[in-house]
Amino acid sequence: MKFYHLPTSCSDAVHAALKITGEPFDAIAVDMAQKDDSFLKANPLGKVPALMTEDGPMFEGGAINLWLSQRHPESNLMPDLASPAGAEALKWLFYCYGTIHPVWVRFFFPQRIAGEGDAETVQKLARADLIQNYSLIAQPLENSRFVAGDDMSLADLYLAATLHWEGAIDNVLSEQFPALARLKSDVWANPLIA
Numbered sequence: 001m002k003f004y005h006l007p008t009s010c011s012d013a014v015h016a017a018l019k020i021t022g023e024p025f026d027a028i029a030v031d032m033a034q035k036d037d038s039f040l041k042a043n044p045l046g047k048v049p050a051l052m053t054e055d056g057p058m059f060e061g062g063a064i065n066l067w068l069s070q071r072h073p074e075s076n077l078m079p080d081l082a083s084p085a086g087a088e089a090l091k092w093l094f095y096c097y098g099t100i101h102p103v104w105v106r107f108f109f110p111q112r113i114a115g116e117g118d119a120e121t122v123q124k125l126a127r128a129d130l131i132q133n134y135s136l137i138a139q140p141l142e143n144s145r146f147v148a149g150d151d152m153s154l155a156d157l158y159l160a161a162t163l164h165w166e167g168a169i170d171n172v173l174s175e176q177f178p179a180l181a182r183l184k185s186d187v188w189a190n191p192l193i194a
């Protein structure tokens with residue numbers, strides 16, 4: 001299958017899952033300034049990550065990664081979804097995709113919200129929301145190595161991918177929440193991913 005991605009974007013979480021599962025793939029780094037037809041066939045919205053599988057296009061990173069985890073249960077990327085650990089992993093996975101990621105979009109592209117209005121204020125509010133949102137997901141990491149226990153899950157992959165961007169807010173997340181700094185280096189040092 002073909003994997004459309006952009007290094008240091010949210011597609012890194014899918015890239016990591018592809019490597020861990022051993023799913024064969026061709027990685028294609030997308031030129032966002034010139035989105036070609038094959039990429040737009042994989043995701044008509046022109047966003048990464050996207051896959052062109054033998055059965056057709058697939059997009060939305062969370063869906064792709066859940067699909068990969070079910071195709072490769074031996075990779076242990078998600079606990080049994082009906083178990084208590086599965087509930088935790090799902091909760092934090094959706095928190096990253098549905099709550100944290102959109103706030104980064106507000107931060108990086110404030111004019112998409114503000115239009116002709118006050119983009120600076122939109123960005124300032126997004127920064128404050130980011131700190132509050134990460135303070136919540138840092139809590140489980142005070143008591144366990146990963147967000148849903150001692151095994152790494154898809155939630156950790158996605159959390160680590162979003163932490164690539166904290167340089168834009170002076171690395172305040174790693175500074176304020178050492179557990180996040182630990183998680184970030186733990187995930188990216190994993191020999192299956194690196």
Ligand SMILES: N[C@@H](CCC(=O)N[C@@H](CS)C(=O)NCC(=O)O)C(=O)O
Pocket residue numbers: 009010011032046047048049059060061062097
């Ligand atoms: N909900 C989508 C979001 C995808 C997304 O926003 N990807 C960003 C990179 S992190 C992108 O491709 N942005 C390009 C753009 O918005 O034009 C997902 O989780 O896959």
